[in-house]
Structures are given as C-alpha cells and as structure tokens.
Amino acid sequence: MIKFLIKVFITIVFIAAAYFCFIYFATYSEGVRSGQLVKFTSKGVLFKTWEGEISQGVSEAQMFKFSVEDKEEQAIKDLNRLQGKFVKLTYFERYKTLFWLGDTKYFITKVEEDTSRNNRY
DSSP states (O other), X not given: OHHHHHXXXXXXXXXXXXXXXXXXXXXXXXXXXXXXXXXXEEEOSSSOEEEEEEEOSSXXXXXXXXXXXXXXXXXXXXXXXXXXXXXXXXXXXXXXXXXXXXXXXXXXXXXXXXXXXXXXO
C-alpha cells in the first residue's frame, strides 16, 4: 500500500511540475504593440511586479495592460525613461498569469521609442 501511495505522490508531483513548466515556458502568442505609455509602476506587497499600460486609441477599451519581469532590466529602464511618449513594445503572451511575475499574461521583452508618432505632437 505504501509503494502505491508513493507512486501516486510522485505522479502528482510530476504532473504539477510539467504543468508549471508548460505555463512558464510555452508562449501563446508573440507580437508588437504601439501606443502612448500612460502608466508604468512597481507594485505589490509580498511580490513586487512591474505593471504598465499603453493607450492605443481614444477609449478605455483600447488600453493594453502589460507586465515586465525583473530580469528585463533594459526594458524597465526604457519604460521609466519614456513615460508619456509613444512606444513600440515587443511582447509574448503566456497561457496563464503567474501572480509572482505579474498581473497580466503579456510580458514585455523590448521597448523602442516610436519617433514617427512622437514628432507629430
């Protein structure tokens, strides 16, 4: 009976580890979004995460909310520097959110200033 319980426990741990690896490493989509950077903050009590929003139009429905992992130091510096300007964000989307990494499924990997749009205003 104990051998059976050990096998069940090992199976459950293996399935949980496989599920976590899939959620963390597999990407659902990748792409680029552009808009005006209206918000970028570090928030949280136990787990500090970087969260932001870009406006892609006039209405609230056209807001793109995103997260940035701590390891993306250059992206964090660029987002802090470009607050209020038009930016292009390269991102990937995970299947699920992981609360210790961010509030959204969208994670930024690269930030560029969209100079073509910044010069119009």
